[in-house]
Amino acid sequence: MSTGWQEVQAEVLRRIQNREWPPGGLIPGEVALAREFGCARATVNRALQALADDGWLERRRRAGTRVALSPLRRAQMSVAVLRKEVEALGKTYGHRLLMRKVAGSLLCLQTLHEADGTPYGIEDREIDLTHIPAAGSADFTILSANEWLVQNAPFDHGNMSYMSEGATAFDARHLECEEATPLLVLYRETFSEAGRITRVRLAHAPGHVVRLQI
Amino acid sequence: MSTGWQEVQAEVLRRIQNREWPPGGLIPGEVALAREFGCARATVNRALQALADDGWLERRRRAGTRVALSPLRRAQMSVAVLRKEVEALGKTYGHRLLMRKVAGSLLCLQTLHEADGTPYGIEDREIDLTHIPAAGSADFTILSANEWLVQNAPFDHGNMSYMSEGATAFDARHLECEEATPLLVLYRETFSEAGRITRVRLAHAPGHVVRLQI
């Protein structure tokens, strides 16, 4: 057994997956494992730490390290830059600013996103100009608001929701589908310390799929 | 400045978010930061490592550490155990096995999931008995197939897709909605080394929302 923490991690993971160490079971302490693997305790610690971060182990001082009861697997989803999403499909991205108006401190935008010239999604967005004043003078016909904000308005936290909705008349007109066609719709809000930066509703074209690896 | 790696991490993250260290920019080396923070280089290393894991930094030997160009924020989504999902809403979970049949080496199951007695989702699943023979004799009326598999069939990898579909006649009957009502539908496949363990289609009740924090 060589002495890298990644190798220790791999071996421990193997034992978990092979049920040599069953879910809920206590595994040997760090010193014992270090002895077994012929490495320093810090190396074992690094490996177990990483496995705990990934949800395979649950560690508590004095209580020891247990194999997680339900090794919850997680999928990661990034906050999409639609241009990259489209280009990843091998298609040409385009977008058109359909509407821009200011209502009080809110900048309201409607943008149609296209892939190879066909509608990809229709976006309805509000940006708070008190928090992002630069947005008032940005030219969203060049860089879409979606991409401009990712680059220029770093956020603290936010939330996303996916829902299934029937196409509204507005959706149907721009996505070139029948009204009430089932659409995958994304809502997203992002916040800085000061408050909400932007809120967006993005209705994807019919048949759109959100894929995740787990 | 105290000397914990978490504090170093917090301070570095603050500088990234405040643009004191702009995207794409090179940040000071580990030794310099260790000097500044008055701690060991290993402590700085731990902090930067963690930030790199979270996508804030990109590190390359000899090239130094840079602030990620697009600090892509990621949302995590766990592979749902529906019972926990329902209970997290403060509702009572229930499930009913509607159909069980064996076709060749495939075990086919249909399960209705309920929250407080109302339909939550309708699941259509195939399990490969050659890979998970124990599934053939499991009683899925007690523990749902969803939960049984999470506990008994650890998987290597898999994929999930979310789509928007109109309710089929089958969906509509069990979810107590009109046909063609827009539904959020989840498809998931999981694999072990040997091959595909299970494939599932889960149609959520109308109005279902998938929420993610970012």
Place this chain on the structure above:
DNA sequence: AATTATTTGTGCGTATGTATC
């Protein structure tokens, strides 16, 4: 209820490896 023993958490200093400029 207080004490002790055990286990993980995390720090330090140091040494060496390794990729890359």
Place this chain on the structure above:
DNA sequence: GGATACATACGCACAAATAAT
């Protein structure tokens, strides 16, 4: 090849949490 910066190892020490007594 040499210099540089990160990657990761080692051994040690002490802190913090908590199970066991």
